[in-house]
Amino acid sequence: MGPQTNTTKVQITRTNFWYVGILIIVAIFLLRAFYLQIIRYNYYHHAALSDQLKEYEITAQRGSIKAHMGDTTVPIVLNEKLYTIYADPSLIKKPDVVAATMADILGGTMQDYKNDITRKDTRYVVLAKKVGKDQKNRLLAKKYPGVGADEVNYRTYPNGSLASQLLGFVNAEGQGVYGIEQALNTQLSGTAGQLKAVTDINGVPLAASPGNILRDPVPGKDVTLTVDVGMQKQLEDILKKGIEHAKAPSGSALIMDLHSGAVKAMANYPTYDPANYGQVEDASLFNNAAVSHPIEVGSTMKVLTTASALNQGVIKPTTTYYDPSHYVIDDFTVKNIEEDGGAGTKSVADILNLSLNTGATWELMQMGGGQLNLQSREKWNDYMVNHFRFSKQTGIEQNNEATGYVPGPENNGAGINLTYANTAFGQAMTATAIQMGAALSAVLNGGTYYQPTLVDSYVDADGKTVKNEPKVLARDVVSSQVSSDMVPLMEYVVEHHYFNPKFDQKAYAVGGKTGTAQIAKAQGGGYEDNLYNGTYMGFVGGDTPQYVIVVFVNKPKIAGYAGSQAAQPIFGDLAHMLIDDFGVIPKTK
8 A cells, every 4th residue: 555545544533533532522412412412301490481480379168167057057157358459669660650640549648658669679569468459450450560469268257256256257367266277277277279470571472371380289178067157056045144234354265065075155245356356455365265264163073073983882862871061170160051951861862952161172172081191192093184184185176275284182281182172172183164064064064074166067079978977085984874873963053043044844854053163363373352253053844854055164253153243144144045946856755
């Protein structure tokens, strides 16, 4: 080979090198294009539209709340669609014009709107809430850049303030606050969706279609309560009348189905309008005191002390004993009210009817073999805490449920026997109205402690109804025999106390017990002078008890004993109401 041949080979080699190089470069570009356009398409597509793609949360429709009215259900909390008007100040082109239009359509002052839409520290400012559809449409028809509207569901209350403290309300942030709304906020609120809105350079939406929804919202569950609207309305009226008659600052009452734990009506007075919760100055009005405010319950506790002693077999319904009319315990005297008749032979029925503090103390002694001692304290503590579940939440669907207080049985060096004697007649311990109602229900229904509940059923987004079945928290609270024994003992109390009108106890079983409780001083120990709470706890039914009623009246100023003069008349009116209007089944025996 000559020189020409070598030159040709070099030229071919160089050509191949550049050819391969070009192929490699083309391959790199193709791979890069494939990576960008196929593998990373969604990412870069989103980035390319970042100036025109905005994401908004779609608020889920909150579940409605219904209640019973006889054999039907009716809504007591509904949703109303209103609008929140907002703006992105960075997109506002003519603030004077926009502010003037807003003042004309939405009300308010032009200057306030201008101050909001010219802010430099935010891209989002709320201009108005609870705007009607017509106003919203008029404003958006102007197509001002950066001005938009969010649809918001607001709660409406067809029955006004009815059951307000039981229900609670939904605040401006869409969160359930107090009552059912807070306790069941997760179930009621549902799951928010996500909206993708394509806009032009000025932020004005170009499209609004199902294709813009990234995630559909899931509506909240509808809830049907155990409450009966008619019963609730009458309870509230009776409670208000009774509280005002007793010249008391506040009070609570409830009615329970003792065979299921279902609360049929529950209220406090004074109350408030949930549609105007922002106008309430005293935040304590938002609390459902029947659940959140424990007090020393007074002599209504004697029903439970008696049931406990009967269940332990240390007394019988017909037992009689010598009552000294006072006991000296830890250097303090436990005595009775003036109507006790003095020292003498008394019966178990007398303990309840005459409301004998000494009688409840004597029952406590029988739990300890005839003495106040560690055994009596431990047995009574076991009934208070483990049978009647005091000092524990019931689990009712309400926020801020209180546990109340039960002292421990151990010797604390501070007169523990006196403390426990006091608990036997409802002092030195505290409980809520709902705790007392649940405990009495267990005593009267054969010994089953049902969890108090306000929820009858749920309906989910698919329309499926799920019944809230009764939940048993304790069994064998007392025996079925003790349940049977307690009914006539409590009826005896009603027979021997004044009610206007009187009850026809041949046709209906009505039993109960008053309580007048001293009020502990806020500081320094001891009790207030001449300041009491009045309580009443009882039942109504026929051959068997059907409903339990509990009444608390706080610090009444009416003359006489707070239990009999303030709480008992409210119980009487509620019991008559149930007999007259709500299908109490009369006796057949």
